Amino acid sequence: MVPLVGRLYRDHNVEISIYGRIVVKRSVIDILKAHRFVRQVEGQELSVVDTFPVLEAVSEMGVNNAHVDIGKLAVKFRDEGEGRTLKEFLEVELAGAADESNGTPSTDVVLYGFGRIGRLLARLMIDRSGAGHSLSLKAIVVRKGSAANDLEKRASLLRRDSVHGSFKGTIQIDEESNSLIVNGNMIKVIFADSPDNIDYTEYGINNALIIDNTGKWRDADGLALHLKAKGAARVILTAPGKGVKNIVMGVNDGDITDEDTILSAASCTTNAITPVLKAMNDKFGVKNGHVETVHSYTNDQNLIDNYHKGDRRGRAAGLNMVITETGAAKAVSKALPEMEGKLTGNAIRVPTPNVSMAILNLNLEKATDKDELNDYLRNVALHSDLQKQVDYSNSPEAVSSDFVGSRAAGVVDGLATISSGNSCVLYVWYDNEFGYSCQVVRLAREIAKCTLPAYPVEG
Incomplete structure (x- = not known):
């Protein structure tokens, strides 16, 4: 299962999950635990014997740019197969998922601030890097610290976390370019005291989504300073906002329009x-x-x-x-x-x-x-x-x-x-910290129009 999951993600931008538990870049034990979770919530067992044929079939169907829950598909086929072959069942359940045109280009992202939420957002985006259409973390913006080894300290805070554990990957410091190289992704570290005097295009960053996790500016006027920076296009605030839409994903994300340049992810x-x-x-x-x-x-x-x-x-x-x-x-x-x-x-x-x-x-x-x-x-x-x-x-x-x-x-x-x-x-x-950061990333993906359609379709 592990190589099939990886290949679908790398080559086709397909995320595989088991009852909502993503198994991309996960260990064998994580995959087995995701199967065991089903017993707790559905009252019935789910085994890799059930899900592996579904995963094999999905990998052969030409599915692209989709989130596929093989756990739910396996249980649904068991309960509602009605004599159909697995292939016949999946052709109905995954109708539309083989359309290669439903992807979008990658969106540049800048983290303004690198505190508790900022570092978790970095971990989440880096974990999902490598697929063809997603959020691309290009830079973090912080105030210059007094320590001579500022970059090393930033890297250490990303690498080690007393609550969430060690970062699963590699972090290198490039002093010459003032960057962190994280799992092969180069992330510029920009030192600034105000968002409106940064030229992101100097760093090859364009039409960027700025995620302000400092909490310093919480109203439309203050957050609009980000939009004065060259290369910035939209702003997300990771705190309750005043005079801007407060979005809770799953509840009022339908209120987001293309004209919204500043949004809050609430608390x-x-x-x-x-x-x-x-x-x-x-x-x-x-x-x-x-x-x-x-x-x-x-x-x-x-x-x-x-x-x-x-x-x-x-x-x-x-x-x-x-x-x-x-x-x-x-x-x-x-x-x-x-x-x-x-x-x-x-x-x-x-x-x-x-x-x-x-x-x-x-x-x-x-x-x-x-x-x-x-x-x-x-x-x-x-x-x-x-x-x-x-x-x-x-x-x-x-x-x-x-x-x-x-x-x-x-x-x-x-x-x-x-x-x-x-x-x-x-x-x-x-x-x-982490659950909220996941909501922020969901909002960012919605703004960037890279939220993957989920299968099976619920309801």
Whole structure:
């Protein structure tokens, strides 16, 4: 399977997954674990004996520029084959996937800032480099540090991460060109104090998508400084934006137009809860509710007690639970207008470095029970338009660290669900760093028009 998956990706820009778990550039153990995951969520076994014939057939069909879930296809063929051969079944399910014209040219990307989110975005884009049509990370923009070995320090932070582990690949430093060479990709390191005085074309970068992950500018006027740079075309903000569209992929990405030059990817918490709230509102109707966020500490807090302009955030982050404010509940309505005025919210920062939880206490228009609610949310996670955003867990032993590296915006913990009549409480885990970064990349791919059509088509 491994060489077939690799060849499809390199030569045809085809991503292979198993129930949403991408297996491109993954180990044998990762592939086997993706099969085992199906047992947890579908209640039936899935083996490589089931998926390998599907993968072989896909590799022989001339499929191009597509995301193909061989796990779902294998189960669907088992349940709905109706006497057809596998080839006959796949010709129907993959209709249109053999069209070579549905690709787009690569888009130059610049990361403005190289902090926690910036480095994860770099990892994600580099991991998906090599295919014919995707995002091409060309440069990072940072302020010049005081250390003489600035490039070495940047490379080290990309190479080693206390939360997400070591980078899987090679990183070299080219002092002469002021670049990092990562898995063979040359990434220019540009030192600048302001976005409007950079000429990206000097570095061979044109019509670039700038991803501002500094959080310094959050309104349209400030972010417009990026567009004054020669070679820049569009901007994504990795924080809630003011006066710009706040996009939560899977929810309101249909609002994006070709005329939008500045967009916000909202916040990690907004991305975690909005898809779940949309799903709940679509099925049961949400009258009102409260969102309590149990959030890992961030770099904005102090390590030891010291002055901080914000209330309580000056107290030692590693020693205290800290009650603080969150705008995520109100921000939901920017992506989901029908929730306007229906939610209140608060947050508790806790002494963990990553992975947070949102507790949604909702009053519903339609009564339900725990089993119906969980069955619905599990189906949303597997077979709906929100399957990339919403994941589902039913493990009785899962704790926060188990969700480090989750690509979903939020993961519903089914065993923790409480439901009685017209009220319910949902517990949603989310990797507030990696899961959010995946949402940002999805937004970038949507803007660059390189989102791959997914098969089988759900619904």
